[in-house]
Amino acid sequence: MASGSRSDSTGEVIDLARRRPMQAAYVLRHSLVGGNPKGFFEFTPEIASLTQVKLGRDMLSADEIAALPARPKMMVEARFGGTTGIPAVFGFLSRLQFISPRIRDVLEDLEPGVHRFLPIDLRSTVEIAGQTEHGEHYILLPPPLVDCVVIAETDFSKGYGIEGWMRGNNGKGGGTLSSTEGKRCTLLRNEIEGRHLWRTRVGDRFEYTCSDRFWETVKDEVMIWAPRTRCILK
Known part of the structure; x- marks a missing residue:
């Protein structure tokens, strides 16, 4: 048997890597490497712009989401910057994000049943990687929102710890996590253990x-x- 697995009393193989406690977490930023469509995208049947905004901000009810078109076609007008193909994740962190089947599979493998995906039929007006039909991709609905910041041990945009938090009006008025390299960020382990993608609440x-x-x-x-x-x- 491989060194990375063992069997329990029922004979089921257990992946030991899956049981390894989280060692660290990463706050994600928007990378220019992945790029975004240098143009626009549109859905057929149409999904209204306001509905798209609400979808990306987790402002739609379960019934409203269920009423959306099933696997709509999404047409990308132009090529992506930074890559010759379709990025595995593209879109905007604060709005709609689109993911490849592989990213969906990774999330489902790590957190079965936790994340929500809306299938789309992705197409482009020009050839990307030699084709205009790119098959099933997914809208990734906003992941769980978790309150896990240790305020007293974290750098904010207005300063360190409780003082920085208060200067930022308790997470409002620019009181976000510091974006400066090397600054400290501390999260509560018991709030995020077992999670793999989430939104960290900051005010x-x-x-x-x-x-x-x-x-x-x-x-x-x-x-x-x-x-x-x-x-x-911590």
């Missing part, structure tokens, strides 16, 4: 965050996600 805002294992699995993909800050766990 009335949030930061997309992932586990070290998720990042190690997808880091070689071309996508808009890139690690901005490495967070320690």
Whole structure:
């Protein structure tokens, strides 16, 4: 048997890597490497612009989401910057994000049943990687929102710890996590253990965050996600 697995009393093989505690988490930033359509995208049947905004901000009810067109065609007008193909993740961190089947499979493998995906039929008006039909991709609906920041041990845009948090009006008025390289970010382990992609609540805002294992699995993909800050766990 491979060294990375063992059998329990029922004979079921257990992946020991899956049981490894999270060592760190990464706050994600928008990377220019993954690029975005240099043009626009549109859905057929149409999904209204306001509905798209609400969908990306987790403002639609389950009934409203269920009423959306089933597997709509999404037409991308132009090529992506930074890659010759379709990125594994593209879109905007604060709005709609689109993912490849592989990213969906990774999320389902790590967190079965946690994340929500809406299938789309992706097409382009010009050839990308030699074709205009790119098959099933997915809209990734916003992942779980988790309150896990250790305020007293984190750098914010207005300063360190409780003082920086208060200067930022308790997470409002620019009181987000510091984007400066090397600044400290501390998260509560018991709130995020077992998670792999989530939104970290920072006052009335949030930061997309992932586990070290998720990042190690997808880091070689071309996508808009890139690690901005490495967070320690407490």
